[in-house]
Amino acid sequence: MLLKMSRVWIYLLFQFLIAISLCHLKNVPAGSQQSFKNGLFNFYHSLILADGKETTIHLLKDIPKRYYFILREDRAPIPFTVTVTPCDVPIEWSILVHKTSTNFLGKTAHGNYDTQDISKSQKIPNSVSTVFNYKGNSAETYVGMTSFSAIYLIEFLSTERDTHITVYLTSDITSGHLYPELPMDPLIDVVGIGHTVVTLAWKHSPSVLQHKENIQYCILVNEKHNYKSLCVAETAIRSSGIKLPPTLSLSLSPDLLDSQQVMIVSKQELSVINKLNNGEVRQICMGTMNTYTVTNLSPSTQYYFDIFVVNLLTNASAAYTGTFARTLEEPDPKVTELKDGKIIHLTLDKKNWKFYNLQYQAKHKRVQFTFWSCSGQISVQITRNRKIVASENFAGLRLFSLKGKLMDTYLVQVRSVEQSNTSVKVQVSSHIHKPLFSALPDSLKIKSFSKLRTCNSVTIAWLGPQKQSKYCVYKKRIEEDQVWTEVRSTDRCSGPESRNKYEKVLCKYFYDRNLQRAVATETIKGLDAGTLYLFGVCLIGPSGIPVRYHSRVVKTRKKC
Secondary structure (H helix, E strand, C coil), X not given: CHHHHHHHHHHHHHHHHHHHHHHHHHHCCHHHHHHHHHHCCHHHHHHECCECEEEEEEECECCCEEEEECCCCCCCCEEEEEEEEECCCCEEXXXXXXXXXXXXXXXXXXXXXXXXXXXXXCCCCCEEEEEEEEEECCCEEEEEEECCCEEEEEEEEECCCCEEEEEEEECCCCCCCCCCCCCCCCEEEEEEECCCCEEEEECCCHHHHHCHHHEEEEEEEECCCCCCCHHHHHHHHHHCCCCCCCCCCCCCCHHXXXXXXXXXXXXXXXXXXXXXXXXXXXXXECCCXXXXXXCCCCCCXXXXXXXXXXXXXXXXXXXXXXXXXXXXXXXXXXXXXXXXCCEEEEEECCCCCCEEEEEEECCCCEEEEEEEEXXXXXXXXXXXXXXXXXEEEECCEEEEEEECCCCCEEEEEEEECCCCCEEEEEEEECCCCCCCCCCCCCCCCCEECHHHCCCCCEEEEEECCCCCEEEEEEEEEECHHHHHHHHHCCCCCCCHHHCCCCCEEEEEEECCCCHHHCEEEEEECCCCCCCEEEEEEEEECCCCCEEECCCEEEECCCCC
């Protein structure tokens, strides 16, 4: 009904404009036809649609919005295109054309206006007709042909809610397209599915083949639905409360990303993960490759995949037809039986979603689980008779003392929470009065003293246990660019056998029943001035299991 009323309004408006022009036409010189026609709509400049420029238009619910355009006046018909991209909800839009009499806007054979012809033109009805009508939320393009005697109007209407759209009008089809072209078959093929990966393939965009340096492909991955355009995806993410960069597809600077976004950069791709309340939207831009394997997905989960071809010069994009796929179910892992008092060493692989299920049947009411993370952070969940009794992420040593009933069944799941591989030592024991690491102090940090640091010596200290234990001190000369790698790669479970014999400084026994005085100190001499050293301490307790303290990097003084 609104569109029908709008067309009546349009017709009356054009009649009004023509009537005004006829009243003034007698005073218009013959050589002023162009300026007269350009001035006809001066009052409505705010509603004129620009040629060759993308325009963002905001629509209010149930309120039509109209834009005019008059293309350049060649005598030969000229082609033009109009592309409208809804950025949220479906909209209605129509293109209407007003064709005037050639006597009104034309010239006589002598090149002057003829008042007799003008008088006749009043009797010739003007024609307003709809040449295109569309309703939906997909990007749609109209291709038409026009001449100098036609005035066009585009009407937009949103009946669901306030929204915004983008509109691109061009009559210059020889200078290239603002929007990248899609292939004849813009489908995405799912060519491989795994437990945590999906491989996609698609046909190349003609724009990529012609302008390879200015075009790239971007993939959007999420668990909810497909997006018909980057404009729609950007609106959906913004509506969730996340502050986005100005352009979703091309804002690659980490300075523009807030705390709810994660940027992952590799050699040939950039991935931005937008954290939403109900999931995440992952964006991956990978250049001009037309095959890609999406990794780090969850098993037995349905994902939706959208591919966009993006013009790097204009930020404009075109959408392939979206697809979806469900990752394979993770096979039930093998359950390993835990034996009372026995230590097992597990290697965890985050990349391949490797985790272990361990089972133990209690021989006593009280049991103690000991986990010693050799490197990195791990996740541990313990269930008793199918009810969770402990769940925690941690690095280093963690003990869980639990009380239940005889013959209770405990199931332990251990996995890595980091991207790199890690390992962990696990023990369960019903003899809680004989813990695996009874000799461990409260802290495993090594402290250095700046005032006791010289050009050739460094003094370090560490907490000792209440029971007699053996300590070995090691030093290693390193460079500035090796600090992070050396500290990160330390295996806290490795013993003296893993160290180079030239790194050992000394070994000694130490203990003190008073924990407040159980502090061991050592001054390492014979060092080089202005040099970085990595110091380590290894504890070997009564159980014979080696435990490394956290490494300490100290630089000797350059001048003394």
